[in-house]
Amino acid sequence: MCTTCGCGTEENHSHEHGHDHGHDHSHQHERKHDHHHNGVASKTISVETDILAKNNRLAAGNRALFDQKGVFVLNLVSSPGSGKTTILEKTLRDLNEKLSFAVIEGDQQTDNDAVRIAATGVPVKQVNTGAGCHLDAHMICHAMDDFDLDNLDILMIENVGNLVCPATFDLGENHKVVVLSVTEGEDKPLKYPSMFHNADVMLLNKVDLLPHLDFDAEKCKEFARRVNPGIRIFDVSSKSGKGMDAWYEWLAAGTRKQPDSGV
């Protein structure tokens, strides 16, 4: 059994424990009255349990460990094809000498993105979710085992390309960063409000293509701010490099805020 999260994973080790683990259980109260339906006695139990409580507890554990190790953690979310992986490749290549990175790649299938990231020389772990549409805190809890957190400045988690499901699952990150490319609809923040509401930062990507498109960037940003008035927006092109410096400055500032950075 995994001692970090109490799951039954047998991947790395298996041994007996002489004590109880903190398994999840519901706080419950039985009411005094019984019901009778079709002759079957029944009673109502008050459960009052948040369905995401288990994920949130694991995410809080991840976050505490990242804080303790001084790692700045970002959860990159977007629809498929917005350019998350290309932004990562460019960022890693440009900042690799100044900051120490690791990457967790989330996809339903293939390790194509992990291969691209590995080519930059940065440690990467691919997580395949199979039929799953999002990463959860439990997956991150195991994926981080592969990294030397003591010598890490930034952990980038590239979530499964999906603007709906990953919005619900906290991974223990410092910030969700939503990527929206200008080849998509400018009303995406209104169509997928949960994601834009939960993100702290938006990267408006592929802005080098704006002269060729009808995309109204200002309108798009206005929509994003309706859903989330405090969202920080960077216009970037991972291809031309336009706007990437401001994103890099924000990243560097984030690492300086970490407790053990010594800056």
Place this chain on the structure above:
Amino acid sequence: MHELSIVQGVVEICESAAAGKRVLAVVMEIGALSNVMPDAIEFCFEACTKETLLDGARLVIDRIPGKVHCRKCAAEFTVKAYYEKCPVCGGYKVDILSGEELRVKEMEVE
């Protein structure tokens, strides 16, 4: 469809609370801003409860409306999504009062 993961969470919570007893009904609370579709939850419920203590249980969903408080003019109003503007002053800066719930409220056991 993350509703599948949500329903698996419901089954886990209920089986733990049922302590071996058969579950006849489950009451869930789903907020309008919870990013979860009640219809999809119903769709997944039957499949996810097969051969568990919840097999055949009735699912009742309490839908909680989204209620927000305008930071500018202090009006309180109901919303269906995060981007709706204040009907009084037109502002978008609001605090969420309710609507993000995603809970197992109670259940009926044998």
